[in-house]
Each structure stands twice: as structure tokens, then as C-alpha cells.
Amino acid sequence: MGVHNVHERLLAATESEVGELLDTLASGDGDRLWPVPHWPRMEFDHPLGPGAVGGHGPVRYTVAGYAPGRWIRFEFTGPRGFHGFHELAVLPAGPDRARLHHTLSMSTRGAARLTWPLAWRPLHDACLEDGLDRAELACTGRVARPARRSPYVRLLRAAAVLVLRPRP
Template sequence: MIDNVHERVIAAPAQALGPLLDGLGRQDDRLWPSDRWDPMVLDRPVAVGADGGHGPIRYVVTEYEPGRRVRFSFHKETGIEGFHELSITSLDPRRCRLRHVLRGRATGSMRLLFGILVEPLHDAVVEDLLDNAEREATGTVSRPGRRALRARLWSLLVEGRQGRRSRR
């Protein structure tokens, strides 16, 4: 069973983060860390039925509350039966919580890959997303997310391959 939760309290009103959530998957997406990872691309603006993903991870929007919450259910071929969700909760007029939840069950080869490769990379992407949210809402990041060693090594390997390809 997969139960992976990341959250950050951000010193900004919930309304400041709502437009970031609503812009996911668009060309001008300021929340998703596309500068470091495969971009999230959706076939239309965030709404129930919007389909897309990032890299080989595919999903569809199954629940959406504008400015507050979006839930994506994984396509079967992704190898995860379940969902990931972003939600914004107001804590008081000047603070909110941005939470990412991934729940489900790995199937097929994903049962092996998830713990070894996918989960550390997923954690790094989500921490970068939380950094983006805080930076967009406050202008700074008080405590940037840290990448696990496996995620750092994988990033170096991928960046090295991309660098070699671009020099050809």
C-alpha cells in the first residue's frame, strides 16, 4: 500500500495559492517544477476529465474544487491503482497549508520500481513543487525541500545523459 503525504505551511492566505493550483498543466504553470522535471501537461485546463501527466506517469482529473483541491486518478498502465491530490487549506487569514497526498497500490513492475526509484523521485518533485508554491506566494523559501540520496543520484544520471545528448 502507498500512503505518501507531503505538506507545507505557507505564510500567505489560501487565496494566494489558488491560482497556482488552477494553472496546473498549462504552458504558464508556475506551481509544477518544470525547470527540473518533466512538465505536467494536461489536454485542457484543470477540470474533471482533463487528461495528461508528466513523463511516463499518466492520470486524469477526477475531482476538482477551483482554488482549493484537485485529485488525479492514475491510468491503469501507470502501475498504480489510486490517486494523487493537491489541496489548500486556510489556517488563518495569513497562513495556509498546501498538501500533496499519494494513495494507492502498486501493480505489476511498479511494485518493484516504486520503492527503489519512483518514490524518491516523486518525493523530490513534490518538495520542489512546495518550494515553488512558497516562493510564488511569499517571494522566498524559508526551508527548501531536501532530496534523498537516490533522487540526487538519479538526477545526476539523467542530467548527464541530457548533457551528452545536447553536445552531440
């Protein structure tokens, strides 16, 4: 199954200001874009750049390309059945405005043909919207229309906590 999923937010900030947010990804406490503590932290085996290996929670990827302040692409290595990439780009949108654009493009195989639409997609969409809220807050000091998690996403997150909780 082919998947093409896009999220974006028009921000009242310059391209360079939004690019600075992009460059903080996976920088631990300095990360101003990834929606921690609500989602598993994005981490890599070395600083953000081509060849860095990591991900967030059970979603794993390798940095395939990086233009600081402009664009970053991650190629999936997990979960099993995900074949493709996701990327973030900072796009011009007029004077003192920029668009933060996320694209996920992949094919799914095996069990992922079911798990993507039933679980991964709703969680992915919620996580991305939380991240775009965080970007808007960093750029403007407020979020005009905060993302809301559906009851289904709240159920999936509760189930994940139970499944992923360390056993005594």
C-alpha cells in the same frame, strides 16, 4: 502493496492566494506551482478540469475532480501497476495562512511493487518538495528551508536522462 504518501507546506498566504497557484497547474509558462524546468512539465489534452488527460513524463493520469482554488484529484493511468490517485488541496490554517497539502494514495501491483520504493518514491518526494518550494517562493518571495536532493535522487535523475534521451 498499499501506499499513502503526504507532503504539505504551511504558507504565509491566504487560502485564495494559494488557490490561485493551484489553478495555474499545467498552464504552460503561466504555471506558478509545478517545478519546471527541473522536472518534466505537467501537460493535459485540454485545460485543467474533470476528464483532462495527461501527466508529467512517464507518470500519466486523468483529472478526476476539480474545485477551482481548492482541490484537484488525479487518477493514475500509468505507469503500469499504479492504481489510485494523488491530489492537491488548499486547507485553512489561520489568518493569512494556508496549507498546501498533497496526498498520494494507491496500491501497487507487479513490477511497481519494486519500482515504487526503489525509484518512483524518491523521485516523487523530491519533485513534490521542489513544487512546495516554488509555492513558498510565489507566496512569500523566499524559501526558508529549500529542499535538497539526495545523492540517490541525483543518480536516478542522471540515469533517467540517459534512458529517456532520444536516440540518433
